[in-house]
Amino acid sequence: MNAMRLEYLQRVMARDLAAVREQIRKYEHESDLWVLPEGIPNSAGTLALHLAGNIQHFIGAQLGNTGYMRQRDAEFSLRDVPRNELESGIQAAIDVVNTTLGQLDPNDLDREFPLELAGNSMPTGLFLIHLATHLAYHLGQIDYHRRVVTGQPAAAGAQSLAALADGR
DSSP: OHHHHHHHHHHHHHHEEEEEEEETTOSSSGGGGGGOOOOOOSSSHHHHHHHHHHHHHIIIIIIHHOOOOOOOOHHOOOOOOHHHHHHHHHHHHHHHHIIHHHHOOGGGSSSSSSSSSBOOOHHHHHHHHHEEEEEEHHHHHHHHHHHHHHHOSSSTTTTOOOHHHTTO
16 A cells, blocks of 8 residues: 555545534434433443544554553443533544554555454555445444434435545
8 A cells, every 4th residue: 555545544544533523513412422212222322432432542552653542341331421522532433544644654454453353463554444344334334323312304415425525
């Protein structure tokens, strides 16, 4: 993966994290972020906490040496975290993506990721692609959660091609 492709990955991840933030803002009632309809194991609030922690841990702490200390259990057990705190966590993840991936040497993508993952080692570039698809998966879950809980059927423009093209 050359420098240009690393920039593309950075842009996709920053866009999708911004889309998570926009989804969170579309809930008219903050309490709806934490509603768990039958058959849905994670609320939008839980998924926002999880994505912020995941990105700050794997990209920030592991690749960017930010010192971030992940509390994964809290990502899934905390409830009623204020919307502004969720947004701050997502913004911190966007900042980590832009800073860390913006400074990463493209040659590092072929090196092993610093952590063994589920008993496996893999190249950093491959794991970053995994993180991007993991983010997109949960973004889709948040979108469906918002539609079910709020009754708002309209799309939120979550994966804007214009934002991607502009590098926002």
